[in-house]
Amino acid sequence: xxxxxxxxxxxxxxxxxxxxxxxxxxxxxxxxxxxxxxxxxxxxxxxxxxxxxxxxxxxxxxxxxxxxxxxxxxxxxxxxxxxxxxxxxxxxxxxxxxxxxxxxxxxxxxxxxxxxxxxxxxxxxxxxxxxxxxxxxxxxxxxxxxxxxxxxxxxxxxxxxxxxxxxxxxxxxxxxxxxxxxxxxxxxxxxxxxxxxxxxxxxxxxxxxxxxxxxxxxxxxxxxxxxxxxxxxxxxxxxxxxxxxxxxxxxxxxxxxxxxxxxxxxxxxxxxxxxxxxxxxxxxxxxxxxxxxxx
Numbered sequence: 001x002x003x004x005x006x007x008x009x010x011x012x013x014x015x016x017x018x019x020x021x022x023x024x025x026x027x028x029x030x031x032x033x034x035x036x037x038x039x040x041x042x043x044x045x046x047x048x049x050x051x052x053x054x055x056x057x058x059x060x061x062x063x064x065x066x067x068x069x070x071x072x073x074x075x076x077x078x079x080x081x082x083x084x085x086x087x088x089x090x091x092x093x094x095x096x097x098x099x100x101x102x103x104x105x106x107x108x109x110x111x112x113x114x115x116x117x118x119x120x121x122x123x124x125x126x127x128x129x130x131x132x133x134x135x136x137x138x139x140x141x142x143x144x145x146x147x148x149x150x151x152x153x154x155x156x157x158x159x160x161x162x163x164x165x166x167x168x169x170x171x172x173x174x175x176x177x178x179x180x181x182x183x184x185x186x187x188x189x190x191x192x193x194x195x196x197x198x199x200x201x202x203x204x205x206x207x208x209x210x211x212x213x214x215x216x217x218x219x220x221x222x223x224x225x226x227x228x229x230x231x232x233x234x235x236x237x238x239x240x241x242x243x244x245x246x247x248x249x250x251x252x253x254x255x256x257x258x259x260x261x262x263x264x265x266x267x268x269x270x271x272x273x274x275x276x277x278x279x280x281x282x283x284x285x286x287x288x289x290x291x292x293x294x295x
Contacts, residue, residue, distance in 0.1 A: 077260030113176025
């Protein structure tokens with residue numbers, strides 16, 4: 001083998017990173033963005049259409065073919081929604097139910113997940129399997145038994161009927177359990193040697209490291225509770241106890257529907273969800289970068 005051949009073979013691997021560097025200089029972003037940018041626009045179209053429809057008149061929304069752009073900005077739908085005396089009450093009800101559900105799932109879900117992850121007791125595996133099996137049962141099979149339980153407790157037509165079934169979910173317990181299993185036991189054992197109880201270990205050591213799981217459970221619970229319509233439609237009868245999703249259905253009548261008001265109400269309803277997503281996105285990044293163990 002000649003020296004020139006050896007130099008050529010050694011230069012080939014070295015030339016590959018240089019070629020990639022040249023391509024990066026020509027393309028200042030990842031090539032995946034060429035695919036993800038059009039897809040993001042496609043997924044954003046319904047949200048854009050919702051915002052545009054909220055500033056249209058009912059005549060423009062009902063016109064066929066539908067108008068793709070409003071002739072003028074009309075805030076009649078927003079005035080109709082915000083002028084409804086019950087709208088602030090519906091918004092407050094949704095906030096109360098969602099806040100209680102998020103808080104209870106964080107507390108009870110972390111307690112249950114820690115018990116399944118660190119404590120061994122008789123029947124723990126069977127109980128875990130039984131709990132996970134409930135996740136595959138559709139809501140249509142459980143709504144009647146749940147309604148009967150709420151009726152027996154005297155909670156029908158109250159916010160308690162919306163809060164109690166959502167106090168803790170199997171998904172929250174399972175997610176916390178899976179995350180706690182990834183944490184090293186040495187941290188907890190050191191705290192036990194210092195005389196800490198299990199609860200103090202959980203709240204002082206384990207949960208500060210579990211911020212990604214806490215943020216995930218909080219956001220997913222908030223989204224599920226805030227957007228729920230089927231269960232409030234069954235459990236609530238009086239309009240003073242309506243949630244925001246259930247209250248918006250009153251704008252749709254049998255013969256006439258205030259579509260501008262429906263669109264405006266949906267825009268207001270979507271805003272907390274978007275804020276929760278943006279907050280969760282930042283929280284995920286900060287949690288993942290700050291929860292690592294240092295040697």
